Amino acid sequence: MKEKIKILSELSKIRITFFVMVTTGFGYIAAAEMFDLNFLLVLLGVLLLACGSASLNHYQERFTDALMERTRNRPIPSGRITSKSVLEISVLLILAGIVLLFIGGNILSVLFGILNLIWYNGIYTPLKRKTSLAIIPGSLVGAIPPVIGWVAADGNLFSLQILMISFFLFIWQIPHFWLLLLVLDGDYKKAGMPTLTGIFSKNQLARITFIWIIATAISSMFLPLVELVETEIVKYLIVFSVILLSINSIKLLKYSEENNSIRYAFRNINFFVLFVISIISFDKLIL
Structure with missing residues (x-):
């Protein structure tokens, strides 16, 4: 059982799907x-849908995974599970996710969930074998989940608030991947990938990535401008985190093959995004 x-945790890429x-x-x-209860159902539905999408990605990339040092011990190439079983698991997870998303949300949230599945598995996954710039359209995969939550709560799809949230998460994914x-x-x-x-x-590339990190930091400062932040202290915390991220990322301009600055920057930008999301959520719920 353990x-x-x-195996299920690896197939689900649980650290990514949790985010x-x-x-x-x-x-x-x-x-x-x-x-409320619908909030929990929507979250669980999206989690299952994302886990199903991740499992399907394992199936799609089983041959290239076998060629890469980082991925050759994944469940399929290591022989711990058959590709057929993975495909069956992915279908069950996807269907369960769609059902829960419909119960807790609405048909629009389901449609956006399916759109994200198609975009990740049907467009981004094959595209990244053809072009090194696939991450740019692929970053829509990270921009759509907050839209799912937004429309599930009956938010206006054309609100500047959700557009800015999606833009912020879209921009973040590009330096995240390049790091x-x-x-x-x-x-x-x-693995023969461009x-x-x-x-x-x-x-x-390190210098280009630095520019994208700064762009991510600046994009976060637009969130208060569209009235997503109500209290002054949260606004100051966002500005402080932007300054801190920018200063710490300067090390990328002196890139070395040791990759220490890269790993440090990767951790920092992910923590920055999680911090901004957390304090704005806290502001909405508590303050």
């Missing part, structure tokens, strides 16, 4: 300024 749970659930909850709270690329570039090349290091040197 091994089965471990998808968090951003969905952020969208719901931003619209409703509260949480990973700077560490795992060799693995991607081994990478930006075929166009830019790692030093150049």
